[in-house]
Amino acid sequence: MKSFNAMSQQVTDLSERVQTSIEGPPRPLASEALETWTDVRRKTKVNPKKITTNYNRITDFITFAGDKPLDKYTFLEFQRWSNLLARVPKNMSVVPHLKGKTHQQAADHNDRLKIPRPTMTTKTIETNYFSPLKHFFRQMAAEHRFPSPFGDADVRMDGRSSVKRRPFKVEQLNIWFTHAAQEGRADMIWLPLLGAITGTRIAELIFLQGRDIYQMENTFTGARYWVIDLRSELIAEDGGSEERKTKNPTSKRIIALHDLFTEVGFIDYAKSRRAADWLFRAAFYHGKGRVGDPARAASKRMNRMLKDVGIHKPMERMFHSTRHTAKDIMRLARVDDRTNDVQTWHAFRTVSRGYGAKDLEELPTEIEVLTALPLPEGLDLGTYLDRHSRKKTRQE
Known part of the structure; x- marks a missing residue:
């Protein structure tokens, strides 16, 4: 019996070593990597307000998709995030009855309204949410040696069309x-x-x-x-x-x-x-x-x-x-x-x-x-x- 258990453990250890040789060592959780990445950026000349905003937008994604090792996020999770953001009311953080709600809750609430509030534009989704997200994952992929989830496919963004500013006559x-x-x-x-x-x-x-x-x-x-x-x-x-x-x-x-x-x-x-x-x-x-x-x-x-x-x-x-x-x-x-x-x-x-x-x-x-x-x-x-x-x- 002991011999069988020892052999079973050897097989498990070998399997883990093979998996590690294929995938590399375990990567940190996204939240942990985000803290490290943000601390390093604060020592650069990047605008502090931009650093804080990027931190918050990446945290929003982690809240939506779950806090997982960096290399465990899949392309479809980013696509689902984009789909959700297209339903979220613009400027949700300053709407009194939406303060404190998650993006999912805000989108669901807006869907139930007889006259929904205008939702985010494609430009807002791309610039405010996905630009920092892509920046973070590409740099972390280079740091921790795993394929970036943004490397092989483009996330579709179906937000509201931006209204063009007009000069005054x-x-x-x-x-x-x-x-x-x-x-x-x-x-x-x-x-x-x-x-x-x-x-x-x-x-x-x-x-x-x-x-x-x-x-x-x-x-x-x-x-x-x-x-x-x-x-x-x-x-x-x-x-x-x-x-x-x-x-x-x-x-x-x-x-x-x-x-x-x-x-x-x-x-x-x-x-x-x-x-x-x-x-x-x-x-x-x-x-x-x-x-x-x-x-x-x-x-x-x-x-x-x-x-x-x-x-x-x-x-x-x-x-x-x-x-x-x-x-x-x-x-x-x-x-x-x-x-x-x-x-x-x-x-x-x-x-x-x-x-x-x-x-x-x-x-x-x-x-x-x-x-x-x-x-x-x-x-x-x-x-x-x-x-x-x-x-x-x-x-x-």
């Missing part, structure tokens, strides 16, 4: 500007004009301080022009410094201000602020309480204003559409595409565009072009001009 800008110029708060007055003419993101505009608006001089011609400078850190309330909030490190740039901002009184307003003052202080408060996310709150206020004047269209025409508007204004004025991208900061599409100066400070001639570019025919800034004229008359 001149007639719509005139309606919006006429309304905005009569507002009482600085952010409500100036954000529409700044967004549409410069193409600057709302999160970049909200965190502007007095010292960020100043004049630069072309040392060759002596010409002077006003700019926004997003390259420096912010002055904290205690007098120290804090990191400026931009979409990514390369978004920290010089932005040329068109001469119209002097004509309508924005420059006078900016000059009235001290170096550490927020240009749009009211945007940081709701009543007496501090706003948790000033940029998000400002975006909601801007979109409410667009609804009030009748030119808002969900996902298609909203404040972010001002970036499309500014791009079109520059194209119509025949501004060089590379200068256009440096002003609004969009990634260069070709290798050749990536060569040369990366900042408008190094391109004073281009700043002069941007400060004086022709505005669209029919654009009406009369209400802004009248407002500034009345203010100057009162001061005299």
Whole structure:
């Protein structure tokens, strides 16, 4: 009997050795590998916010498929995950009755509604969920020597089609500007004009301080022009410094201000602020309480204003559409595409565009072009001009 047991154990051991020689040593659980991978990434220059977001999205998959050794996930598990995400409501994390629910629970809840909420787009599924997942599994496959589950087949993604952003028409800008110029708060007055003419993101505009608006001089011609400078850190309330909030490190740039901002009184307003003052202080408060996310709150206020004047269209025409508007204004004025991208900061599409100066400070001639570019025919800034004229008359 002992001999039989010993032989049986030898067979088992041999089988395990053969299996190990074929498959390699046991791989760590996905959750364990994710912790290690994330710790290593935190020591790199990858944006910390991106690292956290990627961690959360990969954790979502592990919650769905189960926490297994890295090499035990199959292609169909990723396809099922994609199928599920196509049923999940967009922005589920900010919908009150969906907070704390799994993606499966959120999708099932949405399916039961008489009027379901809009679901995730294919782009969201690809960019926010599968891009970090593929990145993680491909690197772990190289680290632990197993075939990546993304190596031989493509996961099909059947999310909702993305709605294309539309620039504002001149007639719509005139309606919006006429309304905005009569507002009482600085952010409500100036954000529409700044967004549409410069193409600057709302999160970049909200965190502007007095010292960020100043004049630069072309040392060759002596010409002077006003700019926004997003390259420096912010002055904290205690007098120290804090990191400026931009979409990514390369978004920290010089932005040329068109001469119209002097004509309508924005420059006078900016000059009235001290170096550490927020240009749009009211945007940081709701009543007496501090706003948790000033940029998000400002975006909601801007979109409410667009609804009030009748030119808002969900996902298609909203404040972010001002970036499309500014791009079109520059194209119509025949501004060089590379200068256009440096002003609004969009990634260069070709290798050749990536060569040369990366900042408008190094391109004073281009700043002069941007400060004086022709505005669209029919654009009406009369209400802004009248407002500034009345203010100057009162001061005299």
